[in-house]
Amino acid sequence: AQKITQTQPGMFVQEKEAVTLDCTYDTSDPSYGLFWYKQPSSGEMIFLIYQGSYDQQNATEGRYSLNFQKARKSANLVISASQLGDSAMYFCAMREDNDYKLSFGAGTTVTVRA
Amino acid sequence: DADVTQTPRNRITKTGKRIMLECSQTKGHDRMYWYRQDPGLGLRLIYYSFDVKDINKGEISDGYSVSRQAQAKFSLSLESAIPNQTALYFCATSETGSGTQYFGPGTRLLVL
Numbered sequence: 669a670q671k672i673t674q675t676q677p678g679m680f681v682q683e684k685e686a687v688t689l690d691c692t693y694d695t696s697d698p699s700y701g702l703f704w705y706k707q708p709s710s711g712e713m714i715f716l717i718y719q720g721s722y723d724q725q726n727a728t729e730g731r732y733s734l735n736f737q738k739a740r741k742s743a744n745l746v747i748s749a750s751q752l753g754d755s756a757m758y759f760c761a762m763r764e765d766n767d768y769k770l771s772f773g774a775g776t777t778v779t780v781r782a
Numbered sequence: 783d784a785d786v787t788q789t790p791r792n793r794i795t796k797t798g799k800r801i802m803l804e805c806s807q808t809k810g811h812d813r814m815y816w817y818r819q820d821p822g823l824g825l826r827l828i829y830y831s832f833d834v835k836d837i838n839k840g841e842i843s844d845g846y847s848v849s850r851q852a853q854a855k856f857s858l859s860l861e862s863a864i865p866n867q868t869a870l871y872f873c874a875t876s877e878t879g880s881g882t883q884y885f886g887p888g889t890r891l892l893v894l
Contacts, residue, residue, distance in 0.1 A: 672824075701881040713825075713872060713885035759824060763881040768832075769815070769840060770883055772824035 671695065672760050674773035681750045682781055688735070689745040689776045691760035699765035702743040704734065707757040707775070716758075719743060747778075755780045785809045786886035788873050794892045795863050803858045803889050805873030812878045814856040816840075816848060819870040819888075828871075831856055832878070863893045 673692045681687040693702065704716040719727045719734045727734045735744040747754055757777050761770040786807045795801050805814065813832050817825040817840075827840030829848040837850055845867060847859045860867055870890050874883040 703882065705885075710887075711870060711890070712887045713874075715882060715884060718882055761825075765881075768813075768830055768838070769827045770825070770881075772826075774824050 671771040672762055672773035674760055674776050676776045677774075678777040678779070680779050680781060681747075681754075683752060684749055686746060686748045687750055687778060689747070689758050689760075689778070691743045691745065691773060693741050693743060693760075693762045695741075695762065695764055697764040697767075701763045701765075702734070702736070703761040703763070703770065704732070704743075704745045705759045705761060706754075707759065708753075709756070713759070717745070750778075750780045752780050752782060754778060786873060786875055786884055788871075788886040788889050790889060791887065792890045794894065796894050797864055799863050801860045801863055801891070803871055803873075803891070805856045805858070805886055807854050807873075807875045807886075809875055809877075809884060810853075811875035811884075812853065813876045814850065815874040815876075815883060816846075816856070816858045817872045817874065818842065818867075819872065825872065828858065860891075860893075863891075865893045867891065868893045 700721045702719045706714045717729045717732045719736045731748045733746045757775045759775045760773040789804045815830045816828040819825045831837045831850045849857050870888050873886040876883045
């Protein structure tokens with residue numbers, strides 16, 4: 669079964685606006701971690717933000733914030749004040765604490781328009 | 783300098799050839815991983831290693847082998863390359879106890 673689902677294959681956003689990327693996950697493990705990575709057209713995978721399942725507050729890192737809704741099993745990424753350099757593919761991933769690997773979603777392509 | 787490096791960055795090879803992809807890290811992490819990325823499928827784990835003497839298969843290990851030569855080096859081999867191994871290959875590292883993985887720049891492999 670798919671552990672990470674990203675339902676938006678592609679999105680357009682106007683420069684300086686906010687954009688929300690959806691991510692839902694499936695696990696029965698009470699302890700897990702959720703991650704977002706950015707992949708620009710050059711190909712590298714850049715770690716953006718992490719949320720632990722027991723964290724009480726939503727994670728934030730600069731213009732990135734993670735909207736964590738545990739009961740709904742969602743971990744949406746919000747990018748505020750979009751910049752042209754935010755155009756990239758974004759991947760949601762999960763690591764269950766009884767496992768060793770990251771399970772990745774299929775990704776969402778974000779295109780920022782000037 | 784990059785913390786996780788991969789060589790080569792691009793490679794074209796022919797069916798049946800043996801090829802090795804190399805990964806080095808200066809982060810001091812114990813754990814290292816090899817993933818492949820195909821369009822529309824995200825990343826999938828090929829092999830992982832928790833230390834020099836601990837190597838394990840991931841979800842798609844068939845057709846691949848690995849070697850952990852040192853804590854900082856983890857290489858991936860395709861013994862006899864086939865066209866459906868054409869993909870973007872990533873090496874990643876993490877600290878023991880931390881889930882966050884840090885990726886190298888990737889190797890684009892084309893098997894003709």
